[in-house]
Amino acid sequence: MDVLDHAELPFPTSLTEFQTLFPNDKACAEYLEKVRWENGFECPHCGATGEPFRIATRPNVLRCRKCRKDVRLTVGTVMERSCVPLSIWFCGAYLITSQTPGMSATQFQRQLGLSRYETAYGLLHKLRSAMVRPDQDKIGGREGEHVEVDETLVGGRTRGEGRGKHHKVIVSCAVEVKHSQPGTAQDKRKDGRYAGRLRLSVQPDRTASSLCGFVESTVAKGTLIVTDNWKGYSALKDMGLGHHAIAECGDPEIADEFLPISHAVFSNLKAWLMETHHGVSPQHLQAYLNEFTFRFNRRYYPMNAFRSLLGLATHAEAPTYADLYSGKWKHPTCCG
Ligand SMILES: [Zn+2]
Numbered sequence: 361m362d363v364l365d366h367a368e369l370p371f372p373t374s375l376t377e378f379q380t381l382f383p384n385d386k387a388c389a390e391y392l393e394k395v396r397w398e399n400g401f402e403c404p405h406c407g408a409t410g411e412p413f414r415i416a417t418r419p420n421v422l423r424c425r426k427c428r429k430d431v432r433l434t435v436g437t438v439m440e441r442s443c444v445p446l447s448i449w450f451c452g453a454y455l456i457t458s459q460t461p462g463m464s465a466t467q468f469q470r471q472l473g474l475s476r477y478e479t480a481y482g483l484l485h486k487l488r489s490a491m492v493r494p495d496q497d498k499i500g501g502r503e504g505e506h507v508e509v510d511e512t513l514v515g516g517r518t519r520g521e522g523r524g525k526h527h528k529v530i531v532s533c534a535v536e537v538k539h540s541q542p543g544t545a546q547d548k549r550k551d552g553r554y555a556g557r558l559r560l561s562v563q564p565d566r567t568a569s570s571l572c573g574f575v576e577s578t579v580a581k582g583t584l585i586v587t588d589n590w591k592g593y594s595a596l597k598d599m600g601l602g603h604h605a606i607a608e609c610g611d612p613e614i615a616d617e618f619l620p621i622s623h624a625v626f627s628n629l630k631a632w633l634m635e636t637h638h639g640v641s642p643q644h645l646q647a648y649l650n651e652f653t654f655r656f657n658r659r660y661y662p663m664n665a666f667r668s669l670l671g672l673a674t675h676a677e678a679p680t681y682a683d684l685y686s687g688k689w690k691h692p693t694c695c696g
Pocket residue numbers: 403404405406407408424425426427428429
């Protein structure tokens with residue numbers, strides 16, 4: 361749900377602005393503290409409140425005045441147990457959030473001024489792990505809004521192996537369609553329709569069980585689904601979903617008129633995969649789809665993307681600091 365949360369801190373619009381906001385480890389630590397305790401420090405060991413002791417040489421540690429135990433600010437985040445300074449982590453997350461995707465470890469190392477390639481590689485890998493974890497909650501379910509569902513072929517060139525043979529992968533898309541306020545500037549484009557949240561998934565085939573299974577696992581019950589008239593979608597009605605199939609979808613003009621958002625998503629996705637990754641092998645495609653989805657769903661809320669990359673909780677189901685200390689909750693690790 362973090363896509364819908366407005367982070368209260370403004371997101372820096374340039375690297376200079378970023379460095380003014382987070383000039384050193386101390387500033388980063390203050391930010392971590394603010395994220396954890398909106399209303400001031402509360403000791404996870406004894407529950408005491410009030411100003412803790414601060415240690416000048418260890419900005420990411422607070423010490424409780426009552427029980428004298430240390431509280432590490434990075435516990436439960438991607439920065440936990442890392443020797444890399446907080447300011448480097450923050451700058452790395454900023455670069456990934458704000459710059460063109462597909463940054464290599466070498467570029468990353470140069471930008472952050474790191475002496476070792478391995479450090480840059482490890483940092484990049486850990487920060488990206490937040491992006492390649494799929495978003496779990498279901499999309500749709502809002503009154504007056506529908507969800508477009510469509511599928512496309514991605515990647516892999518056919519090499520003269522006969523008809524019907526290809527190295528392409530089927531990718532399903534489900535995307536919320538929202539409507540701008542009438543009379544605004546955005547209202548003029550695509551009849552005022554624009555995209556809400558997105559889900560993308562690799563499919564083994566175009567059968568009803570694959571395509572409808574994808575819809576069932578990603579779209580909330582009661583949502584109106586708009587698809588083309590491929591028979592693989594005809595079972596949607598039996599699954600408690602409203603279904604509107606557009607006839608004559610073989611005609612590209614009709615398809616663009618009725619499924620404009622999913623078609624725009626597919627063309628952006630294909631351009632991104634080609635330009636930044638020069639094509640992607642099928643076994644890694646889902647991780648790239650997740651990264652694309654992560655950026656897409658947070659395009660209006662870069663501060664939430666930044667926080668997610670650092671492993672700073674931004675949603676309601678987030679663990680409490682006491683959970684983190686009792687070991688009840690663990691920061692999810694990279695799935696690839
Ligand atoms: Zn305490």
